[in-house]
Amino acid sequence: MNRLLALFAFVIIAIFLGILAFKVPSPDLVAVILLTLGLVAYDFATSSGNNRD
Numbered sequence: 001m002n003r004l005l006a007l008f009a010f011v012i013i014a015i016f017l018g019i020l021a022f023k024v025p026s027p028d029l030v031a032v033i034l035l036t037l038g039l040v041a042y043d044f045a046t047s048s049g050n051n052r053d
Contacts, residue, residue: 006048010040 017033 003048010044
């Protein structure tokens with residue numbers, strides 16, 4: 001369930017940032033958006049597992 005919610009959140013932020021990138025096509029902004037999506041994807045991949053503490 002955690003992975004599903006994390007995937008949903010990733011899709012929502014990707015859609016939001018994609019709209020922002022298309023409406024304001026500044027190269028600097030697009031670079032920051034790509035960096036942000038990369039960090040979010042890394043966080044999704046490393047912390048949404050089924051690790052039980």
